[in-house]
Amino acid sequence: MPSSVVNLFILGKSIRGEAKIPLAELQNAVGEQQGSKIKSLFLKQYFQKHIAAISGQQRWTTIIDSVSTFEGKDPIVGSYKEVLVYFELKTAQENLRKFTFNYDAVVHQVITHKIFVYVEQDWLNGIQDKNKTQQIGIIQLDIPKGKIFPLEVNLEKGSWWTGFKGMVHLGLEHIKEGTDHLLFLLVLLLPASLTVNHKRWGNFGGTKYSIVRLLKIITAFTIGHSITLLIGVLGWFHLPTQPVEILIAVSILVSAIHAIYPVFPGKEIYVASGFGLIHGLAFATVLSNLNLDTGTMILSILGFNIGIEIMQLFVIILTIPWLILLSQTPSYRWIRISWAILAAIAAFAWITERLSGNANTISTAIQNNISIAPWGILLLAVTAISLYGIHWKNEKLQEI
Template sequence: MPNSVVLLNVHANRIDAELQIPLVELQSAWGHAVNDSSAGLVERLGPQLRAYMKMHIHPQSPDGRFWTVSVGKLTVHESQNPINGVYRELTAQVQMMPPSGEDVRQFTFHYDVVLHQVRTHKILVSVRQDWESGQLVEAEPVQVGTISLDIVNDRILPLPINLASGSPWTGLTAMIKLGTQHIAEGTDHLLFLLVLLLPAPLLVVGKRWSRFGGVHYSLRHILLIVTAFTIGHSLTLLLGAMGWVRLPAQPVEILIAVSILVSAAHAVRPLFPGREAWIAAGFGLVHGLAFASTLANLQLDMGPMALSILGFNLGIELMQLLIIGLAIPWLMLLSRTPTYRIVRLTGAFLAAIAALAWVVERITGQPNFLTKGVEQVASYAPYGLGVLALMALLLSWRMKRANQLPVL
């Protein structure tokens, strides 16, 4: 039998709930042909549906006072199941506000939408987001209980909800973890930066990449690029998360792939020598918009959102610096050897292929075998880093040994 689902988003002073109700069950309970005639359902019966749900949703504080309930946006979803055929579901956004001074984390949930008539029905209640306890919408919802008929006593028992206490520190650390996870899984973000850094240790002579520029030159150049990228994506992360700047996801994702293509071309031949920091900052603005969509989806209040922006950005920077710190020393060591030209061109070529594959995927909306291959290869990145380190050490040792041999 299809069950209803209640997903709770816990805020400091309210709970936002999403109800997912199968229309076939709602039709049996409510008496209206909501499943047989689902087309234009919200337009036809929206006010009546909201009034019906309010009658059957009654959160209650421990002191006996009931919460204020308001039903917002209603949406009908339809899917095709090869076993059961067409499945239709109503999604309702509900806001539940406790009386003044009452804790949102402890209440009794009186809820019997559909169940008051369809006695075999079940309601699965889960917490989808609880920022103060570190539960984010990115993770799987945590089930807190089930509402169903008590067959022995023939009554519907309310669900007592007592959520563990949280803190802003827990929410902040969860966002730091989310930021590190986001950049670790963001192959395109890291690839842009790493490919842009490929020629960073090299000097430009006659519009071509030349020899190693020295440790001081290389570190200064790398620091400028990384700092510029950080400033760029931090700015748009802030603006996007606060809702002040919004762009559709598709053009942003396409521009991110284009940024990799540009950095790959620059790694082959200098397109903007000495101005890499400006390019990193400019494309960083685009990458920041992609980061911001993750925070915007959390729909947090102002205080938690401010801490989330800080924590998420800090997580991104920590993981970014870790990966760059692990890769750059070996690239600098290799850049002293003649073999680095092959490494640089190979890296640029592979990055360009990946970028073109992402552009096609993000324009068409269809994955291709190249992008799937990139994700599979990315999972072996730690082994690739080990190979890079061994190659750098071996070639440096061989070059040093050759330079020490006497000339016959």
């Protein structure tokens, strides 16, 4: 049977935790009948007795928030029932970063049982998401000594600078994995270097014209999402996740239609800032879930936003030169329309997925192939250089 797992979340004034315990192991420890009464007062009292933190000579207050069950999965055992315990550890002391974690649920009776302890959130040590979770120890019976020793936790090496760097990295990773955010911006930039002629996309407007328009659109999007990131994180305005995610997919669809036919020519700045407000609400949910105090949250907003901008600029720098080259060739019309259609298909797939709550073939394919995106940029570069070279050669031949 799998072991127990305890995840700790180091907050400003308390430590929150979640413990996952195989139901069968819990029943072995407390008796099958008592172990089956998940909602009973007995189990809350049991976990309150067997989960504790101590620093100096002072025992912290243990609060058991809830006890429930869910279906766990293990590659060896298969599906099995797990007990999920949410708890909180509080102390009047200011230092939450060095303490003795005295956890012996189940293992005090089932001597073969093990408890793997992880830190899933610790801002000062740059741990803000599950990808950075750190194992800090294992609690088990010391067979030669016949004792269960508590875990000594020391997180004092953390610093504000480490936490800030962690937030920058979180922003980088969020955009790196946020295909929909980048796709919206890139699709909106597809016609940015083109002029409008008789309500249709015309020819290349020139390098200066293109760069100025591109910078304006990027800046407008940045201002838009920065505003709602701040508003959302501070709790001044909130929308449920589902409508926000649907609106993000709609923003891609609108941008794709505009890339085919100029729906709002000359107004891309307003569209970018408007939809940027929606994207910012999605960014805000990432930070809101961290439950940070005001000072730490403000620094987190700054670091997270810097990370977002660095990754956006990195992707834009890698793609925009090739789009400017392509937009000077006759083939760009078909390339632009083809990319816009593909983006529209992706948008429809995401809208369907987010309305129904179920993944579909297209959304799954996108998710599974995100890793090949760098090859797409390489293909874009090769295509742009090749087509521009052919176009330049043809123009020179015509001059002769």
